[in-house]
Amino acid sequence: MTASPPPGPASPAPPPPAPAEPLLRMRGITKSFLGVRVLHGIDLDLYPGEVHALVGENGAGKSTLMKVLAGVHRADSGTVELAGSRVSFEHPVQAQRAGVATVFQEFNLLPERTVAENVFLGREPRRRGLVDGRAMERATAALLADLDLEGIAPWTRVRSLSVAEQQIVEIVKALSHDARIISMDEPTAALADHEVEVLYRIIGRLRERGVAVLYVSHRMKEIFDLAATITVLKDGDLVETVPAEGIGPAELVRRMVGRPVSSVFPERLEPRGDRVGEVRLSVRGGGNSQLDGIGFEVRGGEILGLGGLQGSGRTEVAHALFGIARFTRGEVAVDGRRIDPRSPRRAVRAGLVLVTEDRKAQGLALNQSVTANGRLVLDAVLPFGSARRVRRLPGILSSLELVTRGGNDQEVRYLSGGNQQKVVLAKWLATEPGVIVLDEPTRGIDVGAKQAVYRLMRELAASGAAIVLISSELPELIGMADRLVVLADGRIAGELPGGSTEEAVMAMATGSHGDPRADAPAAGDPRAAAPLSGGAAAGPRSGDGAGRAAGPGRRPENDLGSGPPPGAVRHTDSGSGPGPDSGGGSPARHEEAAP
Amino acid sequence: MTSPTTAPPAPRGRVPGALAALGRGGAPTVALLLALIFAVIATQNPSFFEGPPLMAFAKKAAPLVILAIGQYLVIVSGEFDLSVGSLVGAQVVIAARLIDGEEAMTLPVIGVMLAFGLLVGLVNGLVTTLLRVPSIITTLGTMLILFGAVRYWTGGAPTGALSEAFRVPGRGGVEDLPFLGQLPWALVIAAVIAVAGVLLMRSPYGRSLIATGDNDVAAAFSGVRVWRVRTLAFVGSSLLATVAAVLIGGYAGVTAQVGQGLEFTAITAVVLGGVVLGGGRGTVVAAVLGAVTVEALFTLFNQLYLPSTIQPTVQGVIIIAAVAYAARRGDLRLPERLRRRPDHPTERPLGTSRR
Numbered sequence: 001m002t003a004s005p006p007p008g009p010a011s012p013a014p015p016p017p018a019p020a021e022p023l024l025r026m027r028g029i030t031k032s033f034l035g036v037r038v039l040h041g042i043d044l045d046l047y048p049g050e051v052h053a054l055v056g057e058n059g060a061g062k063s064t065l066m067k068v069l070a071g072v073h074r075a076d077s078g079t080v081e082l083a084g085s086r087v088s089f090e091h092p093v094q095a096q097r098a099g100v101a102t103v104f105q106e107f108n109l110l111p112e113r114t115v116a117e118n119v120f121l122g123r124e125p126r127r128r129g130l131v132d133g134r135a136m137e138r139a140t141a142a143l144l145a146d147l148d149l150e151g152i153a154p155w156t157r158v159r160s161l162s163v164a165e166q167q168i169v170e171i172v173k174a175l176s177h178d179a180r181i182i183s184m185d186e187p188t189a190a191l192a193d194h195e196v197e198v199l200y201r202i203i204g205r206l207r208e209r210g211v212a213v214l215y216v217s218h219r220m221k222e223i224f225d226l227a228a229t230i231t232v233l234k235d236g237d238l239v240e241t242v243p244a245e246g247i248g249p250a251e252l253v254r255r256m257v258g259r260p261v262s263s264v265f266p267e268r269l270e271p272r273g274d275r276v277g278e279v280r281l282s283v284r285g286g287g288n289s290q291l292d293g294i295g296f297e298v299r300g301g302e303i304l305g306l307g308g309l310q311g312s313g314r315t316e317v318a319h320a321l322f323g324i325a326r327f328t329r330g331e332v333a334v335d336g337r338r339i340d341p342r343s344p345r346r347a348v349r350a351g352l353v354l355v356t357e358d359r360k361a362q363g364l365a366l367n368q369s370v371t372a373n374g375r376l377v378l379d380a381v382l383p384f385g386s387a388r389r390v391r392r393l394p395g396i397l398s399s400l401e402l403v404t405r406g407g408n409d410q411e412v413r414y415l416s417g418g419n420q421q422k423v424v425l426a427k428w429l430a431t432e433p434g435v436i437v438l439d440e441p442t443r444g445i446d447v448g449a450k451q452a453v454y455r456l457m458r459e460l461a462a463s464g465a466a467i468v469l470i471s472s473e474l475p476e477l478i479g480m481a482d483r484l485v486v487l488a489d490g491r492i493a494g495e496l497p498g499g500s501t502e503e504a505v506m507a508m509a510t511g512s513h514g515d516p517r518a519d520a521p522a523a524g525d526p527r528a529a530a531p532l533s534g535g536a537a538a539g540p541r542s543g544d545g546a547g548r549a550a551g552p553g554r555r556p557e558n559d560l561g562s563g564p565p566p567g568a569v570r571h572t573d574s575g576s577g578p579g580p581d582s583g584g585g586s587p588a589r590h591e592e593a594a595p
Numbered sequence: 596m597t598s599p600t601t602a603p604p605a606p607r608g609r610v611p612g613a614l615a616a617l618g619r620g621g622a623p624t625v626a627l628l629l630a631l632i633f634a635v636i637a638t639q640n641p642s643f644f645e646g647p648p649l650m651a652f653a654k655k656a657a658p659l660v661i662l663a664i665g666q667y668l669v670i671v672s673g674e675f676d677l678s679v680g681s682l683v684g685a686q687v688v689i690a691a692r693l694i695d696g697e698e699a700m701t702l703p704v705i706g707v708m709l710a711f712g713l714l715v716g717l718v719n720g721l722v723t724t725l726l727r728v729p730s731i732i733t734t735l736g737t738m739l740i741l742f743g744a745v746r747y748w749t750g751g752a753p754t755g756a757l758s759e760a761f762r763v764p765g766r767g768g769v770e771d772l773p774f775l776g777q778l779p780w781a782l783v784i785a786a787v788i789a790v791a792g793v794l795l796m797r798s799p800y801g802r803s804l805i806a807t808g809d810n811d812v813a814a815a816f817s818g819v820r821v822w823r824v825r826t827l828a829f830v831g832s833s834l835l836a837t838v839a840a841v842l843i844g845g846y847a848g849v850t851a852q853v854g855q856g857l858e859f860t861a862i863t864a865v866v867l868g869g870v871v872l873g874g875g876r877g878t879v880v881a882a883v884l885g886a887v888t889v890e891a892l893f894t895l896f897n898q899l900y901l902p903s904t905i906q907p908t909v910q911g912v913i914i915i916a917a918v919a920y921a922a923r924r925g926d927l928r929l930p931e932r933l934r935r936r937p938d939h940p941t942e943r944p945l946g947t948s949r950r
Contacts, residue, residue, distance in 0.1 A: 427817065
């Protein structure tokens with residue numbers, strides 16, 4: 001809005017003041033929506049150069065507190081002091097000007113504009129009344145250089161960046177306001193594990209510069225890797241603020257939930273269905289442009305874990321089974337009958353359902369009621385004689401422990417992530433499927449809802465259903481599955497028994513025992529095209545591919561196949577902690593180690 | 596308070612649920628507005644609510660109600676149909692030319708009209724869903740094609756004449772009733788269609804349609820044949836436009852201008868009823884109430900001796916105001932779509948690579 005020149009990006013932060021004085025002091029923050037109190041007298045102190053984790057179940061008030069800080073919501077009562085003086089933000093822009101920046105879960109980037117244009121959106125530097133594009137790009141390049149991220153060219157269109165790179169652009173945008181405080185709402189939710197490394201490094205940089213970071217996440221590993229202090233919220237109340245050293249993950253979970261989570265994964269149940277032990281799903285020689293030689297069997301009562309790195313083909317297998325992207329080779333049989341899943345409709349008819357990984361985009365009609373969503377499949381696929389199944393829906397919903405304020409007429413957009421996931425599950429269970437494929441069923445849902453999903457899986461297995469579980473969280477995969485099939489590069493890398501170690505799974509997934517990648521140049525992999533154009537954007541002008549740290553591991557991995565000079569592949573996040581072993585071309589993936 | 600057209604039977608035995616459904620569609624707001632307009636009309640013309648004038652009003656409003664229900668089907672599925680005005684005009688001209696005053700031709704020609712409506716709806720629907728042309732463009736094209744083709748065919752001025760039988764649905768009715776005088780067929784037809792519309796939206800098809808308008812990816816992943824559901828909505832809209840053409844032709848006769856601008860009046864009615872552009876929300880009842888309200892407003896303008904030329908201006912204001920109101924309540928879905936994460940894996944069409 002103003003034509004003021006962009007803040008000097010490179011100005012090295014002044015040495016952090018004595019940590020005794022908090023940069024931000026929130027006291028007694030209270031906030032209600034429509035008479036429902038969502039925050040009750042929260043206190044929060046942020047110190048310069050410190051990462052402060054904010055944890056709690058979904059609905060605990062984390063996001064609301066962040067939004068109060070960001071000026072999106074106004075607190076009903078309570079005070080906020082920034083560097084000793086009292087402030088009250090009525091608008092996000094005010095907060096930004098005061099140096100409080102927020103990276104929300106949803107990106108607010110314009111896909112068709114360049115990185116620089118996005119960073120300086122609304123306050124472009126001007127020269128003689130016109131936008132000074134050069135100055136904008138220079139300033140953006142300086143900001144990126146400051147974070148050792150020269151690999152992202154300021155003139156690249158945001159659309160062509162990976163999700164991780166877009167996340168970085170969001171952070172750079174926040175920094176360009178000369179932020180002293182940055183809060184991040186689940187910044188890793190959309191990132192692959194190896195991409196998280198880059199975020200870690202950026203946060204390290206911010207800390208060195210004396211920026212206070214407020215970090216919201218569900219992932220224990222990240223919280224304990226990054227945070228010095230942890231604040232636990234529950235139902236809008238402040239449970240406590242503790243130093244991270246003084247508490248372990250199990251104890252932290254207990255305080256978030258307010259009860260001990262006796263065992264993380266529920267025990268297997270006594271099988272009782274008459275289909276237990278029969279082969280319910282079998283795939284032989286399945287392949288298409290992204291997959292090859294996919295073959296496995298799942299029996300009734302069994303949970304098969306499908307492991308592998310992001311991009312290894314796990315989701316593609318699920319989509320092929322469900323008729324979203326077809327297998328062009330091989331055969332699929334459900335309960336011994338060969339099927340050709342050409343559409344989700346056919347798959348459902350055959351008794352195979354898929355709980356997709358992206359709840360909001362693929363799973364739910366958000367403006368419709370719980371009931372309307374729950375019966376959608378019945379309406380669409382089995383319109384005749386569905387009355388009996390529709391009548392069972394309320395029972396299914398309550399057995400999933402779905403409790404909503406507005407009952408089943410509530411529109412699902414008002415539900416928490418965990419409750420939304422329960423609606424999705426109910427929708428599929430209403431069809432009484434024999435084979436259930438779950439793609440990241442616990443992503444972004446709170447601890448309590450996760451337990452409900454785990455119990456449900458055990459329950460379904462015991463009743464004779466065959467379950468295929470896809471998960472990026474190794475502990476979950478290993479803890480829930482009876483057997484693991486590991487994928488790499490669209491092929492089956494091997495099979496492991498349940499209860500294998502994470503190291504064994506990772507070794508198989510990265511192919512570090514052999515090197516399956518050498519002879520598989522990912523010809524059919526659609527992403528093979530990505531590094532070429534991505535590299536073209538960054539390479540010639542920056543003249544240095546080495547800075548493409550943001551290019552997630554899978555790109556360099558493909559670079560190996562598509563053959564730029566080795567120097568350009570030296571992408572790694574080298575020297576940053578538990579670094580990747582770039583040598584073998586296997587992407588780093590050391591996240592998700594169990595707490 | 597309202598004419599019978601506006602009162603399809605409430606769903607049995609679930610009054611709170613029905614009320615909530617009305618609330619979501621914005622129907623109470625528009626019902627209030629309608630009551631207000633009727634009140635003003637009553638002060639200007641106290642005899643308006645005696646049977647015959649009210650029935651005359653219903654007769655005039657019926658075609659718009661039918662068009663609004665058709666438009667509702669398309670809008671709730673997340674699309675637009677701009678072709679209905681031209682289609683009404685084309686159908687009336689076709690009827691006049693083919694019947695040419697011969698009574699015996701009435702039924703066959705109505706059959707031809709329905710077939711033609713079906714064809715136009717299929718073209719709109721299939722071009723939009725299978726060729727992936729945005730519906731606003733598809734139906735704009737159909738609108739121009741029909742408009743030009745009819746002019747070319749008739750050489751500029753409509754020829755022929757409608758039969759007496761053809762004019763019965765638009766003009767006639769059950770005569771000599773106590774109090775009401777004449778119960779117009781148009782009102783009966785509109786009421787039947789409204790009830791059918793309400794029932795349709797409670798059927799599996801209607802539920803699939805509204806889910807498609809809300810999130811077509813989720814609908815497709817739930818086994819909905821999205822292309823089929825949307826195409827049928829376009830067919831429904833074109834068939835209802837054909838019915839409206841029979842009523843309008845019967846009521847007003849054949850002119851070169853017949854049907855002009857009706858698509859916008861229908862969209863105005865639907866939007867006023869609170870059916871959000873972008874799909875997935877709103878009810879048939881709200882669309883019907885919106886249509887009656889627009890017609891009542893025009894009646895009021897007549898009574899106030901305002902020139903009818905001001906009607907498009909008023910429609911424009913209504914469309915903007917209604918959508919702005921919906922946006923303020925946070926109901927509007929278009930911005931949400933734009934806000935989706937750019938280049939998120941799920942944004943890409945399935946089975947295609949990044950870029």
